[in-house]
Amino acid sequence: MYNSRNKTKVKQYFSYMKSLKKDCSTKFYTYPNKKKIRNWPTLIKRLNELKEDYLFVSDDVKYFKQYFHDRNYMHMDLMIDPFNRYTKRNPPIWYKKLWIKALMEVYENWNDIAKNLWEEYYLKIWIFEPHFHESQLVLGIKDRIERYQKLFGDYETPIIFPHNHYTDLDIGLDTQNFIWEKRTELDSWDKDDLLRLPKKYIKRKFDTGHAWEIEDKSMGKLTVFHVGDVWVGSQ
Numbered sequence: 427m428y429n430s431r432n433k434t435k436v437k438q439y440f441s442y443m444k445s446l447k448k449d450c451s452t453k454f455y456t457y458p459n460k461k462k463i464r465n466w467p468t469l470i471k472r473l474n475e476l477k478e479d480y481l482f483v484s485d486d487v488k489y490f491k492q493y494f495h496d497r498n499y500m501h502m503d504l505m506i507d508p509f510n511r512y513t514k515r516n517p518p519i520w521y522k523k524l525w526i527k528a529l530m531e532v533y534e535n536w537n538d539i540a541k542n543l544w545e546e547y548y549l550k551i552w553i554f555e556p557h558f559h560e561s562q563l564v565l566g567i568k569d570r571i572e573r574y575q576k577l578f579g580d581y582e583t584p585i586i587f588p589h590n591h592y593t594d595l596d597i598g599l600d601t602q603n604f605i606w607e608k609r610t611e612l613d614s615w616d617k618d619d620l621l622r623l624p625k626k627y628i629k630r631k632f633d634t635g636h637a638w639e640i641e642d643k644s645m646g647k648l649t650v651f652h653v654g655d656v657w658v659g660s661q
Contacts, residue, residue, distance in 0.1 A: 477528040498570040503562035514559040527599040551659040578609035604659040611654040
């Protein structure tokens with residue numbers, strides 16, 4: 427038997443799905459990652475365990491070097507649920523500070539080892555805004571050095587790091603111990619890939635100066651989008 431309430435629910439469902447369309451890069455529908463986060467003590471414990479997994483002691487140096495035998499990079503990212511799901515989400519500010527503190531501690535550990543293994547290497551902390559969930563520590567050698575150095579765009583004028591926003595002496599986090607440079611996070615699309623993007627999104631990006639076209643020797647004309655910023659930190 428026909429039930430008008432079912433019709434209403436169907437309309438509500440499709441309206442809900444339509445509202446989930448990601449405007450930033452794709453036309454696919456995804457479920458939001460907004461479920462209330464519970465059991466924060468466990469998430470703090472997982473963060474500490476993750477940090478311990480990436481800290482090397484003197485006896486582990488040979489394993490550290492062996493890791494680079496088949497690859498020229500290593501990174502430590504926020505592989506903690508629910509922040510690393512298919513649909514990412516940013517943690518609250520107090521958890522962000524704990525993550526930055528962990529990245530800084532592992533940075534110092536890796537730096538002590540790397541400077542005795544290689545004359546040249548790339549070791550930086552990347553703090554993304556607004557995509558903080560992508561923030562990570564990166565170590566690269568050989569061909570990865572130049573690749574990472576050219577990965578982000580530059581700002582014409584230097585921008586001061588917001589130490590007052592991230593520094594928290596109560597947990598032992600002092601971001602002034604590092605030198606920070608603000609760079610631009612860029613995303614390049616060719617002509618075929620652009621067909622996946624909403625026209626309104628492309629127009630808005632061009633109108634606001636966050637999109638422009640370049641000519642690439644190997645790939646031809648590309649459209650570059652400024653999708654965010656990244657603080658690159660090192661000592």
